[in-house]
Amino acid sequence: MTVRVLLPGVLADLAGGRRELDVEPGGATLADLLDTLAGQHPLLGRRIRDEAGQLRRFVNVYVDGDDVRYEQGLATAVHDGAQVHVLPSIAGG
Amino acid sequence: MTDLIAIGTRKGLWLARSDDDRRTWALDGPHLLAQEVAAVSIDTRRARPRVLAGIQYGHWGPTVMWSDDLGASWQETDHGAIRFPEDAGAALARVWQLRPDSAARPDVVWAGCEPHSLWRSEDGGATFELVRGLWDHPHRPTWEPGGGGAAIHTVLPDPATDRVVVAMSAGGVYVSEDGGARWEPRNRGIAAGFLPEEPEYGQCVHKVAVDAGNRDRMYAQNHGGVFRTDDGGRKWTSIAGGLPADFGFPIVSSPHTPGTAWVIPLVADMQRVPPDGRLRVHRTRDAGETWTASSSGLPDGSWTSVLRDAFCADEADPTGVYLGTRDGCVYASADEGETFTTVAEHLPDVLTVRAARLP
Numbered sequence: 301m302t303v304r305v306l307l308p309g310v311l312a313d314l315a316g317g318r319r320e321l322d323v324e325p326g327g328a329t330l331a332d333l334l335d336t337l338a339g340q341h342p343l344l345g346r347r348i349r350d351e352a353g354q355l356r357r358f359v360n361v362y363v364d365g366d367d368v369r370y371e372q373g374l375a376t377a378v379h380d381g382a383q384v385h386v387l388p389s390i391a392g393g
Numbered sequence: 394m395t396d397l398i399a400i401g402t403r404k405g406l407w408l409a410r411s412d413d414d415r416r417t418w419a420l421d422g423p424h425l426l427a428q429e430v431a432a433v434s435i436d437t438r439r440a441r442p443r444v445l446a447g448i449q450y451g452h453w454g455p456t457v458m459w460s461d462d463l464g465a466s467w468q469e470t471d472h473g474a475i476r477f478p479e480d481a482g483a484a485l486a487r488v489w490q491l492r493p494d495s496a497a498r499p500d501v502v503w504a505g506c507e508p509h510s511l512w513r514s515e516d517g518g519a520t521f522e523l524v525r526g527l528w529d530h531p532h533r534p535t536w537e538p539g540g541g542g543a544a545i546h547t548v549l550p551d552p553a554t555d556r557v558v559v560a561m562s563a564g565g566v567y568v569s570e571d572g573g574a575r576w577e578p579r580n581r582g583i584a585a586g587f588l589p590e591e592p593e594y595g596q597c598v599h600k601v602a603v604d605a606g607n608r609d610r611m612y613a614q615n616h617g618g619v620f621r622t623d624d625g626g627r628k629w630t631s632i633a634g635g636l637p638a639d640f641g642f643p644i645v646s647s648p649h650t651p652g653t654a655w656v657i658p659l660v661a662d663m664q665r666v667p668p669d670g671r672l673r674v675h676r677t678r679d680a681g682e683t684w685t686a687s688s689s690g691l692p693d694g695s696w697t698s699v700l701r702d703a704f705c706a707d708e709a710d711p712t713g714v715y716l717g718t719r720d721g722c723v724y725a726s727a728d729e730g731e732t733f734t735t736v737a738e739h740l741p742d743v744l745t746v747r748a749a750r751l752p
Contacts, residue, residue: 311453342471347453350484351476358452388452 301325301380303333308387314344330363331374333384348386358391398715398736399444400723401430401745406446408464409736415713415727418736424464434491435749438499442751445518447488455487459518475504475512475521483508489544495552505545509536509561513573526574532594536564539597546701547601551608558601565596566626579626584618599642600701606651612681614644614656621681632681637668643704647712652680655714655730657699666696676730690733691724702745709750717743
Protein backbone atom coordinates (compact mmCIF):
# COMPACT_ATOMS: atom_id res chain seq x y z
CA MET A 301 0.00 0.00 0.00
CA THR A 302 1.28 3.43 -0.91
CA VAL A 303 -0.13 6.72 0.40
CA ARG A 304 0.75 10.13 -0.97
CA VAL A 305 1.53 12.74 1.70
CA LEU A 306 1.35 16.39 0.66
CA LEU A 307 3.24 18.89 2.78
CA PRO A 308 3.15 22.69 3.06
CA GLY A 309 6.24 24.41 1.70
CA VAL A 310 7.55 25.31 5.16
CA LEU A 311 7.94 21.62 6.00
CA ALA A 312 9.53 20.53 2.73
CA ASP A 313 13.08 21.05 4.01
CA LEU A 314 12.44 18.40 6.65
CA ALA A 315 11.51 15.90 3.93
CA GLY A 316 14.51 16.30 1.70
CA GLY A 317 13.06 19.32 -0.06
CA ARG A 318 10.00 17.47 -1.34
CA ARG A 319 6.39 18.53 -0.87
CA GLU A 320 4.97 15.20 -2.01
CA LEU A 321 6.04 11.92 -0.49
CA ASP A 322 4.93 8.40 -1.31
CA VAL A 323 4.88 6.46 1.93
CA GLU A 324 4.24 2.79 2.59
CA PRO A 325 2.63 2.80 6.03
CA GLY A 326 3.17 -0.03 8.47
CA GLY A 327 -0.59 -0.35 9.00
CA ALA A 328 -3.97 0.84 7.85
CA THR A 329 -4.50 3.96 9.97
CA LEU A 330 -3.29 7.54 9.91
CA ALA A 331 -1.33 6.84 13.10
CA ASP A 332 0.52 4.03 11.32
CA LEU A 333 1.25 6.33 8.40
CA LEU A 334 2.59 9.08 10.66
CA ASP A 335 4.71 6.58 12.60
CA THR A 336 6.32 5.47 9.35
CA LEU A 337 6.79 9.05 8.23
CA ALA A 338 8.39 9.99 11.59
CA GLY A 339 10.73 7.01 11.31
CA GLN A 340 11.95 8.29 7.95
CA HIS A 341 11.95 11.99 8.87
CA PRO A 342 12.06 12.50 12.68
CA LEU A 343 12.02 16.30 12.60
CA LEU A 344 9.02 16.26 10.27
CA GLY A 345 7.28 13.83 12.58
CA ARG A 346 7.77 16.17 15.55
CA ARG A 347 6.30 19.12 13.69
CA ILE A 348 3.08 17.21 13.07
CA ARG A 349 2.64 15.39 16.40
CA ASP A 350 3.86 15.94 19.95
CA GLU A 351 5.80 13.34 21.92
CA ALA A 352 2.57 11.89 23.28
CA GLY A 353 1.60 11.11 19.69
CA GLN A 354 -1.20 13.68 19.42
CA LEU A 355 -1.67 15.93 16.41
CA ARG A 356 -0.44 19.42 17.25
CA ARG A 357 -3.27 21.80 17.95
CA PHE A 358 -2.74 24.00 14.93
CA VAL A 359 -1.92 21.26 12.44
CA ASN A 360 -4.76 19.97 10.30
CA VAL A 361 -4.63 16.65 8.49
CA TYR A 362 -7.00 15.67 5.70
CA VAL A 363 -7.41 12.17 4.31
CA ASP A 364 -8.85 12.33 0.81
CA GLY A 365 -10.13 15.80 1.56
CA ASP A 366 -11.74 15.05 4.92
CA ASP A 367 -10.47 16.67 8.14
CA VAL A 368 -9.54 13.74 10.38
CA ARG A 369 -10.71 15.63 13.46
CA TYR A 370 -14.22 15.09 12.12
CA GLU A 371 -13.47 11.49 11.23
CA GLN A 372 -11.70 9.04 13.54
CA GLY A 373 -8.67 11.21 14.28
CA LEU A 374 -5.47 9.24 14.25
CA ALA A 375 -7.51 6.06 13.84
CA THR A 376 -8.82 7.28 10.50
CA ALA A 377 -8.28 4.60 7.86
CA VAL A 378 -5.88 5.16 5.00
CA HIS A 379 -6.01 3.07 1.86
CA ASP A 380 -3.81 2.37 -1.11
CA GLY A 381 -3.65 5.52 -3.22
CA ALA A 382 -5.04 7.81 -0.51
CA GLN A 383 -3.96 11.45 -0.44
CA VAL A 384 -3.06 12.91 2.95
CA HIS A 385 -2.71 16.68 3.22
CA VAL A 386 -0.84 18.22 6.17
CA LEU A 387 -1.72 21.90 6.51
CA PRO A 388 -1.24 24.67 9.08
CA SER A 389 -4.49 26.00 10.46
CA ILE A 390 -5.42 29.67 10.74
CA ALA A 391 -3.64 30.79 13.90
CA GLY A 392 -0.98 33.15 15.16
CA GLY A 393 -0.49 36.89 15.23
CA MET B 394 36.83 41.80 23.96
CA THR B 395 33.29 41.17 22.76
CA ASP B 396 30.05 41.45 24.68
CA LEU B 397 26.93 39.74 23.39
CA ILE B 398 23.23 40.27 24.07
CA ALA B 399 20.76 37.61 23.01
CA ILE B 400 17.27 39.01 22.53
CA GLY B 401 14.42 36.52 22.26
CA THR B 402 11.17 37.90 20.90
CA ARG B 403 7.76 36.67 19.89
CA LYS B 404 8.94 36.50 16.27
CA GLY B 405 12.60 35.61 16.31
CA LEU B 406 15.99 36.11 17.93
CA TRP B 407 18.35 39.05 17.58
CA LEU B 408 21.97 39.23 18.71
CA ALA B 409 23.72 42.46 19.61
CA ARG B 410 27.52 42.72 19.79
CA SER B 411 29.76 45.31 21.33
CA ASP B 412 33.52 45.49 20.80
CA ASP B 413 34.05 48.70 22.79
CA ASP B 414 33.22 47.64 26.36
CA ARG B 415 29.47 47.99 25.84
CA ARG B 416 29.46 51.61 24.69
CA THR B 417 27.94 50.86 21.26
CA TRP B 418 26.08 47.84 19.96
CA ALA B 419 25.61 46.33 16.50
CA LEU B 420 22.36 44.48 16.03
CA ASP B 421 22.34 41.23 14.04
CA GLY B 422 19.15 39.45 13.03
CA PRO B 423 16.55 38.22 12.80
CA HIS B 424 17.63 34.68 13.51
CA LEU B 425 14.97 31.97 13.77
CA LEU B 426 12.58 34.37 12.09
CA ALA B 427 8.87 33.93 12.86
CA GLN B 428 9.59 31.59 15.74
CA GLU B 429 8.79 32.56 19.30
CA VAL B 430 11.93 32.56 21.43
CA ALA B 431 10.77 32.55 25.03
CA ALA B 432 14.02 31.27 26.56
CA VAL B 433 17.62 31.95 25.65
CA SER B 434 21.01 31.51 27.27
CA ILE B 435 24.62 32.15 26.37
CA ASP B 436 26.78 29.30 27.65
CA THR B 437 30.33 30.64 27.94
CA ARG B 438 31.71 27.54 29.61
CA ARG B 439 32.36 25.87 26.27
CA ALA B 440 35.36 26.31 23.95
CA ARG B 441 32.97 28.04 21.57
CA PRO B 442 30.15 29.97 23.24
CA ARG B 443 26.80 28.25 22.73
CA VAL B 444 23.58 30.19 22.28
CA LEU B 445 20.68 28.02 23.41
CA ALA B 446 17.14 28.99 22.46
CA GLY B 447 13.83 27.59 23.61
CA ILE B 448 11.66 28.12 20.58
CA GLN B 449 8.05 27.66 19.60
CA TYR B 450 7.43 27.08 15.92
CA GLY B 451 3.87 28.28 16.32
CA HIS B 452 1.97 25.64 14.41
CA TRP B 453 4.75 23.09 14.65
CA GLY B 454 5.48 22.92 18.36
CA PRO B 455 8.27 23.75 20.82
CA THR B 456 11.86 22.61 21.01
CA VAL B 457 15.40 23.64 21.96
CA MET B 458 17.86 24.79 19.31
CA TRP B 459 21.45 25.86 19.66
CA SER B 460 24.15 27.67 17.75
CA ASP B 461 27.89 27.30 18.32
CA ASP B 462 28.77 30.00 15.78
CA LEU B 463 26.83 32.96 17.17
CA GLY B 464 23.76 32.43 15.07
CA ALA B 465 25.29 31.53 11.70
CA SER B 466 23.81 28.03 11.92
CA TRP B 467 21.38 26.27 14.24
CA GLN B 468 20.96 22.68 15.32
CA GLU B 469 18.28 20.69 17.04
CA THR B 470 18.00 17.12 18.24
CA ASP B 471 16.07 14.91 15.80
CA HIS B 472 13.70 13.48 18.34
CA GLY B 473 13.50 16.63 20.46
CA ALA B 474 15.85 17.80 23.21
CA ILE B 475 12.99 17.86 25.69
CA ARG B 476 10.35 15.17 25.41
CA PHE B 477 8.22 13.77 28.16
CA PRO B 478 8.62 10.05 28.78
CA GLU B 479 5.63 8.01 27.74
CA ASP B 480 4.46 7.26 31.26
CA ALA B 481 4.27 10.97 32.13
CA GLY B 482 1.22 11.41 29.93
CA ALA B 483 2.24 14.94 29.00
CA ALA B 484 3.65 16.87 26.08
CA LEU B 485 6.01 19.82 26.08
CA ALA B 486 4.12 23.09 25.57
CA ARG B 487 6.83 25.75 25.95
CA VAL B 488 10.42 26.12 27.13
CA TRP B 489 10.49 28.96 29.65
CA GLN B 490 14.00 28.84 31.01
CA LEU B 491 17.42 27.57 29.93
CA ARG B 492 20.04 27.84 32.62
CA PRO B 493 23.63 26.63 32.30
CA ASP B 494 24.99 25.28 35.59
CA SER B 495 28.39 26.23 37.02
CA ALA B 496 31.82 25.92 35.42
CA ALA B 497 32.45 22.94 37.69
CA ARG B 498 29.55 21.14 35.96
CA PRO B 499 30.41 22.22 32.43
CA ASP B 500 27.91 20.16 30.44
CA VAL B 501 24.96 20.55 32.79
CA VAL B 502 22.11 22.77 31.61
CA TRP B 503 18.74 23.10 33.33
CA ALA B 504 15.42 23.83 31.68
CA GLY B 505 12.15 24.99 33.18
CA CYS B 506 9.12 24.18 31.07
CA GLU B 507 5.38 24.18 30.62
CA PRO B 508 3.60 22.11 31.82
CA HIS B 509 5.27 22.56 35.23
CA SER B 510 8.44 20.53 34.82
CA LEU B 511 12.16 20.74 35.47
CA TRP B 512 14.71 19.16 33.17
CA ARG B 513 18.45 18.49 33.40
CA SER B 514 20.87 18.04 30.51
CA GLU B 515 24.33 16.54 30.84
CA ASP B 516 25.33 17.14 27.23
CA GLY B 517 25.16 20.90 26.94
CA GLY B 518 21.47 21.05 26.06
CA ALA B 519 21.18 18.49 23.25
CA THR B 520 19.06 16.14 25.37
CA PHE B 521 17.35 16.65 28.73
CA GLU B 522 16.00 14.29 31.34
CA LEU B 523 12.86 15.00 33.36
CA VAL B 524 13.63 15.67 37.04
CA ARG B 525 11.33 13.08 38.51
CA GLY B 526 11.65 14.31 42.07
CA LEU B 527 9.69 17.42 41.22
CA TRP B 528 7.43 15.89 38.57
CA ASP B 529 6.29 13.28 41.11
CA HIS B 530 5.84 15.82 43.93
CA PRO B 531 2.41 15.37 45.53
CA HIS B 532 1.71 19.09 45.19
CA ARG B 533 2.08 19.13 41.41
CA PRO B 534 -1.53 18.30 40.50
CA THR B 535 -2.65 21.32 42.52
CA TRP B 536 -0.26 23.87 41.02
CA GLU B 537 -2.26 26.35 38.98
CA PRO B 538 -1.32 28.06 35.73
CA GLY B 539 -0.41 31.71 35.99
CA GLY B 540 -1.61 34.11 33.33
CA GLY B 541 1.24 33.06 31.06
CA GLY B 542 0.84 29.34 31.57
CA ALA B 543 1.65 26.50 33.97
CA ALA B 544 5.38 26.80 33.88
CA ILE B 545 8.54 26.54 35.91
CA HIS B 546 10.05 29.83 34.82
CA THR B 547 13.00 30.17 37.18
CA VAL B 548 15.80 27.66 37.80
CA LEU B 549 18.70 28.57 40.10
CA PRO B 550 21.33 25.87 40.64
CA ASP B 551 23.76 26.81 43.39
CA PRO B 552 27.32 26.57 42.04
CA ALA B 553 28.82 25.41 45.33
CA THR B 554 26.28 22.89 46.63
CA ASP B 555 23.53 20.56 45.42
CA ARG B 556 20.85 23.17 46.10
CA VAL B 557 18.46 23.94 43.27
CA VAL B 558 15.79 26.63 43.60
CA VAL B 559 12.86 26.82 41.23
CA ALA B 560 9.92 29.21 41.03
CA MET B 561 6.68 28.82 39.19
CA SER B 562 3.43 30.54 38.50
CA ALA B 563 1.42 29.63 40.37
CA GLY B 564 3.07 27.25 42.75
CA GLY B 565 5.67 29.49 44.34
CA VAL B 566 9.22 28.69 45.37
CA TYR B 567 10.45 25.11 45.81
CA VAL B 568 13.93 24.15 46.95
CA SER B 569 15.91 20.93 46.68
CA GLU B 570 19.08 20.45 48.72
CA ASP B 571 20.09 17.21 47.02
CA GLY B 572 20.28 18.08 43.35
CA GLY B 573 16.61 17.53 42.59
CA ALA B 574 15.56 14.30 44.30
CA ARG B 575 13.51 15.84 47.12
CA TRP B 576 11.71 19.19 47.13
CA GLU B 577 9.92 21.37 49.63
CA PRO B 578 7.92 24.58 49.21
CA ARG B 579 9.48 27.67 50.78
CA ASN B 580 6.99 30.50 50.54
CA ARG B 581 6.26 31.62 54.10
CA GLY B 582 5.75 35.35 54.11
CA ILE B 583 5.10 35.69 50.37
CA ALA B 584 1.70 37.23 49.77
CA ALA B 585 -1.03 35.65 47.65
CA GLY B 586 -3.54 38.47 47.22
CA PHE B 587 -5.66 36.30 44.96
CA LEU B 588 -6.33 33.81 47.78
CA PRO B 589 -8.23 34.38 51.05
CA GLU B 590 -5.18 33.56 53.20
CA GLU B 591 -1.48 32.88 52.75
CA PRO B 592 -0.97 29.28 51.62
CA GLU B 593 2.00 26.96 52.09
CA TYR B 594 2.41 27.06 48.32
CA GLY B 595 0.50 28.35 45.32
CA GLN B 596 1.92 31.88 45.33
CA CYS B 597 2.43 33.51 41.97
CA VAL B 598 6.13 34.25 42.32
CA HIS B 599 7.26 35.98 39.14
CA LYS B 600 11.05 35.78 39.53
CA VAL B 601 13.71 34.93 42.10
CA ALA B 602 17.38 35.99 42.21
CA VAL B 603 20.17 34.88 44.56
CA ASP B 604 22.42 37.40 46.31
CA ALA B 605 26.06 37.48 45.23
CA GLY B 606 27.45 37.03 48.71
CA ASN B 607 25.11 34.59 50.41
CA ARG B 608 23.26 31.69 48.84
CA ASP B 609 20.65 31.84 51.60
CA ARG B 610 19.77 35.42 50.72
CA MET B 611 17.37 35.62 47.82
CA TYR B 612 15.09 38.24 46.33
CA ALA B 613 11.63 37.66 44.85
CA GLN B 614 9.43 39.78 42.63
CA ASN B 615 5.99 38.47 43.38
CA HIS B 616 2.59 38.98 41.81
CA GLY B 617 2.14 41.79 44.30
CA GLY B 618 5.10 42.35 46.61
CA VAL B 619 8.88 42.31 46.54
CA PHE B 620 10.46 40.06 49.17
CA ARG B 621 13.79 38.93 50.58
CA THR B 622 14.78 35.82 52.44
CA ASP B 623 17.96 35.42 54.53
CA ASP B 624 17.50 31.78 55.37
CA GLY B 625 17.26 29.96 52.06
CA GLY B 626 13.58 30.71 51.55
CA ARG B 627 12.18 29.49 54.85
CA LYS B 628 10.89 32.97 55.68
CA TRP B 629 10.39 35.97 53.41
CA THR B 630 9.92 39.63 54.37
CA SER B 631 8.83 42.60 52.32
CA ILE B 632 11.47 44.90 50.83
CA ALA B 633 9.01 46.93 48.78
CA GLY B 634 8.84 49.90 51.14
CA GLY B 635 11.15 52.09 49.08
CA LEU B 636 9.56 51.34 45.71
CA PRO B 637 6.83 53.32 43.93
CA ALA B 638 4.87 50.11 43.33
CA ASP B 639 5.29 46.49 44.36
CA PHE B 640 4.06 44.82 41.17
CA GLY B 641 6.36 43.74 38.39
CA PHE B 642 7.80 40.68 36.70
CA PRO B 643 11.62 40.50 36.77
CA ILE B 644 14.16 40.85 39.54
CA VAL B 645 17.91 40.65 38.93
CA SER B 646 20.75 40.41 41.43
CA SER B 647 24.37 41.41 40.94
CA PRO B 648 26.68 38.48 40.20
CA HIS B 649 29.50 40.18 42.14
CA THR B 650 28.25 42.70 44.69
CA PRO B 651 26.37 41.48 47.76
CA GLY B 652 23.19 43.40 48.51
CA THR B 653 22.76 44.75 44.98
CA ALA B 654 19.63 43.99 42.97
CA TRP B 655 17.36 45.66 40.41
CA VAL B 656 13.60 45.70 39.75
CA ILE B 657 11.30 47.40 37.24
CA PRO B 658 8.06 48.37 39.01
CA LEU B 659 4.68 48.41 37.30
CA VAL B 660 1.70 50.17 38.84
CA ALA B 661 -0.35 47.14 39.87
CA ASP B 662 -1.83 43.80 38.85
CA MET B 663 -4.72 45.61 37.18
CA GLN B 664 -2.50 48.29 35.66
CA ARG B 665 0.62 46.72 34.23
CA VAL B 666 2.43 49.82 33.04
CA PRO B 667 5.26 51.86 34.53
CA PRO B 668 4.13 54.50 37.04
CA ASP B 669 3.22 57.68 35.10
CA GLY B 670 4.42 56.00 31.91
CA ARG B 671 8.05 56.43 32.95
CA LEU B 672 10.11 53.28 32.46
CA ARG B 673 12.57 53.13 35.35
CA VAL B 674 15.03 50.64 36.79
CA HIS B 675 15.22 50.70 40.58
CA ARG B 676 18.42 49.55 42.25
CA THR B 677 19.16 48.61 45.81
CA ARG B 678 22.67 48.50 47.31
CA ASP B 679 21.50 47.32 50.73
CA ALA B 680 19.46 44.20 50.01
CA GLY B 681 16.20 46.05 49.57
CA GLU B 682 16.26 48.42 52.53
CA THR B 683 16.42 51.38 50.14
CA TRP B 684 15.96 51.79 46.39
CA THR B 685 17.14 54.39 43.88
CA ALA B 686 15.53 54.95 40.48
CA SER B 687 17.61 55.25 37.31
CA SER B 688 16.15 57.37 34.54
CA SER B 689 19.11 58.32 32.34
CA GLY B 690 18.56 56.81 28.93
CA LEU B 691 15.18 55.30 29.78
CA PRO B 692 12.01 56.65 28.17
CA ASP B 693 9.10 58.68 29.43
CA GLY B 694 5.79 58.12 27.70
CA SER B 695 6.47 54.38 27.80
CA TRP B 696 3.22 52.53 28.38
CA THR B 697 4.74 49.10 28.07
CA SER B 698 6.14 46.48 30.43
CA VAL B 699 9.17 44.24 30.89
CA LEU B 700 8.53 40.52 31.16
CA ARG B 701 10.14 38.28 33.78
CA ASP B 702 13.04 37.10 31.64
CA ALA B 703 13.57 40.28 29.66
CA PHE B 704 15.90 41.71 32.30
CA CYS B 705 19.38 40.45 33.16
CA ALA B 706 22.89 41.28 34.26
CA ASP B 707 26.19 40.22 32.74
CA GLU B 708 29.26 39.10 34.68
CA ALA B 709 31.62 41.85 33.54
CA ASP B 710 33.08 44.51 35.83
CA PRO B 711 31.34 46.88 36.29
CA THR B 712 28.18 44.85 35.90
CA GLY B 713 26.09 45.42 32.79
CA VAL B 714 22.30 45.55 33.12
CA TYR B 715 19.95 44.88 30.19
CA LEU B 716 16.21 45.08 29.62
CA GLY B 717 13.79 44.56 26.77
CA THR B 718 10.22 45.80 26.56
CA ARG B 719 7.02 44.45 25.13
CA ASP B 720 7.11 47.21 22.54
CA GLY B 721 10.39 45.92 21.16
CA CYS B 722 12.99 48.20 22.71
CA VAL B 723 16.22 47.00 24.32
CA TYR B 724 18.32 49.11 26.68
CA ALA B 725 21.78 48.40 28.06
CA SER B 726 23.74 49.82 30.96
CA ALA B 727 27.50 49.34 31.33
CA ASP B 728 27.58 51.04 34.74
CA GLU B 729 25.42 48.87 36.97
CA GLY B 730 22.19 50.56 36.02
CA GLU B 731 23.18 54.22 36.40
CA THR B 732 22.73 55.11 32.72
CA PHE B 733 21.28 53.28 29.74
CA THR B 734 21.79 53.32 26.00
CA THR B 735 19.30 52.12 23.39
CA VAL B 736 20.38 48.88 21.70
CA ALA B 737 17.27 48.21 19.60
CA GLU B 738 13.84 49.61 18.80
CA HIS B 739 10.80 48.32 16.95
CA LEU B 740 11.53 44.64 17.46
CA PRO B 741 8.64 42.26 18.20
CA ASP B 742 7.66 41.88 21.88
CA VAL B 743 10.83 41.08 23.80
CA LEU B 744 10.36 37.90 25.83
CA THR B 745 13.88 37.25 27.08
CA VAL B 746 17.26 38.99 27.24
CA ARG B 747 20.60 37.47 28.25
CA ALA B 748 24.06 39.02 28.05
CA ALA B 749 27.59 37.74 28.41
CA ARG B 750 31.18 38.75 27.86
CA LEU B 751 32.60 36.24 25.44
CA PRO B 752 35.82 34.51 26.49
